Amino acid sequence: MKKTLPIGIEDFKEIIEKNCYYVDKTLFVKELLDNSSKVRLFTRPRRFGKTLALSMLRYFFEKEVIAEGEYCDNRQLFQGLKILNAGETYLRHMGQYPVISLSLKSAKQPSFDMAYASILDELALEFDRHKSILYSNELSEDEKALYKKFIRRQASEWESFKGLKFLSNCLQKVYQKNVIILLDEYDVPLENAWFRGFYERMTDFIRSLFESALKTNPSLEFAVITGCLRISRESIFTGLNNLEIISVLSSRYSEHFGFTVPEVNDMLRFYNIEGKKENVKRWYDGYFFGNTEVYNPWSMINYVNEAEININSLPRPYWANTSSNDIIRDLIEHADSSIKLELENLIAGECIEKQVHEDITYEEIHESEDNLWNFLFFTGYLKKVRERMQADTVYITLAIPNAEVKYIYRNTIMEWFDRQIRQKDFSELYNGLLKKDSRLIERELSKNLMETVSFFDYKEDYYHGFTAGLMKMMEGYIVESNRESGMGRSDIIIRSAPYEGIAIIIETKVADSYEQLYEKAFQALAQIEEKQYDAGLRSEGYHTFMKYGIAFYKKLCRVEVN
Numbered sequence: 001m002k003k004t005l006p007i008g009i010e011d012f013k014e015i016i017e018k019n020c021y022y023v024d025k026t027l028f029v030k031e032l033l034d035n036s037s038k039v040r041l042f043t044r045p046r047r048f049g050k051t052l053a054l055s056m057l058r059y060f061f062e063k064e065v066i067a068e069g070e071y072c073d074n075r076q077l078f079q080g081l082k083i084l085n086a087g088e089t090y091l092r093h094m095g096q097y098p099v100i101s102l103s104l105k106s107a108k109q110p111s112f113d114m115a116y117a118s119i120l121d122e123l124a125l126e127f128d129r130h131k132s133i134l135y136s137n138e139l140s141e142d143e144k145a146l147y148k149k150f151i152r153r154q155a156s157e158w159e160s161f162k163g164l165k166f167l168s169n170c171l172q173k174v175y176q177k178n179v180i181i182l183l184d185e186y187d188v189p190l191e192n193a194w195f196r197g198f199y200e201r202m203t204d205f206i207r208s209l210f211e212s213a214l215k216t217n218p219s220l221e222f223a224v225i226t227g228c229l230r231i232s233r234e235s236i237f238t239g240l241n242n243l244e245i246i247s248v249l250s251s252r253y254s255e256h257f258g259f260t261v262p263e264v265n266d267m268l269r270f271y272n273i274e275g276k277k278e279n280v281k282r283w284y285d286g287y288f289f290g291n292t293e294v295y296n297p298w299s300m301i302n303y304v305n306e307a308e309i310n311i312n313s314l315p316r317p318y319w320a321n322t323s324s325n326d327i328i329r330d331l332i333e334h335a336d337s338s339i340k341l342e343l344e345n346l347i348a349g350e351c352i353e354k355q356v357h358e359d360i361t362y363e364e365i366h367e368s369e370d371n372l373w374n375f376l377f378f379t380g381y382l383k384k385v386r387e388r389m390q391a392d393t394v395y396i397t398l399a400i401p402n403a404e405v406k407y408i409y410r411n412t413i414m415e416w417f418d419r420q421i422r423q424k425d426f427s428e429l430y431n432g433l434l435k436k437d438s439r440l441i442e443r444e445l446s447k448n449l450m451e452t453v454s455f456f457d458y459k460e461d462y463y464h465g466f467t468a469g470l471m472k473m474m475e476g477y478i479v480e481s482n483r484e485s486g487m488g489r490s491d492i493i494i495r496s497a498p499y500e501g502i503a504i505i506i507e508t509k510v511a512d513s514y515e516q517l518y519e520k521a522f523q524a525l526a527q528i529e530e531k532q533y534d535a536g537l538r539s540e541g542y543h544t545f546m547k548y549g550i551a552f553y554k555k556l557c558r559v560e561v562n
Helices: 012-017 027-034 050-061 074-078 112-129 131-135 141-151 157-161 163-175 188-196 199-214 261-270 274-284 297-307 326-333 337-347 362-367 369-378 403-423 427-435 438-451 460-471 514-530 535-539
Strands: 039-043 065-067 099-103 179-184 220-227 243-246 287-289 292-295 352-355 383-390 393-399 478-485 488-495 502-510 544-553 556-561
Touching: 012 050, 012 074, 027 050, 050 074, 050 099, 050 179, 050 220, 099 112, 099 163, 112 131, 112 141, 112 163, 112 188, 112 199, 131 141, 131 163, 141 157, 141 163, 157 163, 157 199, 163 179, 163 199, 179 199, 188 199, 188 362, 199 220, 261 274, 261 292, 261 297, 274 292, 274 297, 274 403, 287 383, 292 297, 326 337, 326 369, 326 403, 337 352, 337 369, 337 403, 352 369, 362 369, 369 393, 403 460, 427 438, 427 544, 438 460, 438 544, 438 556, 460 478, 460 488, 460 502, 460 544, 502 514, 514 544, 514 556
Parallel strands: 039 220, 039 243, 099 179, 179 220, 502 544
Antiparallel strands: 287 292, 352 393, 383 393, 478 488, 488 502, 544 556
C-alpha cells in the first residue's frame, strides 16, 4: 500500500495514524533503557529527526490522560515496529510515567522579553496539558493555585525559573512515579539571543530553568535533551555531574538520528526509485555520526516525495531552504585571508584539519578560527573524514558533506559578493575599461580577486560570473552575459545608450599556469574577432568598440585590448 511521506509532520502519533512512511527508530527506547545516565544531551544538526524522536519517546513512556480517571493505551501506535519485539524488559516501561515535553524551538524573537514570553507560553501549554492533576487530592491548595498561575501565564520571574521542577514535583505526587523530562532544541533561544544581542540574559534564564529541574530534582526519572550545539557545562549545565553528552562524534546512539544507508535503500526500494541512489548519495549523504554513515532525513523525504511522482525530478537543496545560514554568512563576512583560503579549498573538494573543541559557547565562536570550524562541524555544515589523537589532543579532518551543503556555501558567498559590490567604488576599474588601460584593469581585477572567496575550483564560469558581477554597477551602461551575437555567444557585453554607440566586449579564459596567461588572453581576444561578436551590435547602431581578452590564473589575470 502506498504511504504518504511525512513532510513537516513531527508528531509520532500523527505519522502512524495517517499511515505515513516511518523510518523505524523505536529501538532508541531500548538503548536509553540499557544505559543508566540520568540526563542525556543529544547534539545533531537541524532537521535530523530530533523532534520526532522525542515525540516517539513521549508516546512510548507516557501514562497519557484522556479524561479524568481514563488513560490512553498507545501500544497500537507501535504495532509492527521493532521495539515491540525487544522483550518484556522494555515493554513494562510503556505507558508508565508522567512525561514533561517542552520545545524551545519557537524562541526566535528579536528581543529578550519576546523570547522569554515565548518560552513561558510553551511552559504554560505543558502545564495545561497536564491540568487533570488539579482534581487530585494529592496537591495542596497552594500548589493548585500556583499551578493555575502557570496556566494563566501569571507566574513571577522567580516562580518561572523553577517551573519545570514544580511541574515534575506535582506530577510525581499525583502519579506516585518519577517524571521523564524531554527538552527539544534547547539551544535555539541561545543561538537567537547571540545574534540578537541579549545572550547573557537568555543564558541566565535557561541555566536557572534547567538547573532546578535536572540537578536537584528528586522527582526526575531521567531526562533527554536535544540541540544542535553542545554548550559548555559552565554556561548552562553548571554543576550537573549526571549529564552524558552524545555528540556527532559519539558511537553510541549513532543510528537513531538521520537515515542510515540501509534505511535509505529501503525507502528508495519502497517507492520504486532505486535508480536515483547515486543522485541522493551525492546530494544528501556524507554525514558520519560516530562511525555510522547518515543521510539528511529532511532532504531525503522531500526528494523522494518529488521523485516518486516524477522520476526525472532533480535533487534540490531542501535543507538549505529551512535552516538558518547566519553562521556561514557570519564566517564569510569576518573571514581573514587564511579562512578564505581554507573555504576555497573546502569548496574545491579538499579537506582541512582542526582541533576538536566540543565545549564552546556562542560567545567564543569568534575567539579562534578553530572554534568557527568546530561550530560548522557540529551544526552539519562540515563532516568528519577521519580523526586522530596527538599528545592527548583530538584532531578531525573536515570536508563539505555533499552537493546540498556546497550549494549553501556557494550561494552565501554569491550573496556576500553582491553586497560587497554595491558598497565598493569601482570607478578606477570602469575608467580603465573606457580608456583601454589594460594594466589598470589587471590591477583592479586582481585586487578584488584577492579580497573575495573563490569557488568552482577556478573554472571559467566562476571568472565569468566574477567579472560580470564587478561590471554590473557601471552607471549608464547595460551589462549582458552570454548574449548571442555573430557566430556565438560572447561572455560579457557592456552597452551604452544606443545614441552614444559605445560597446565593450569581454571574453574570459582560464590559464593552467602563470606562464600561460599571456597566450590565453590573446586567444580570448582572437575569439571575439573570429566569432564576430560585434556583428549584431553594429546592426543596432553601435560603432565604437572596445574588445578585451582576459585570462585568469587563480587570483591573477592578464588583460589584452583591441
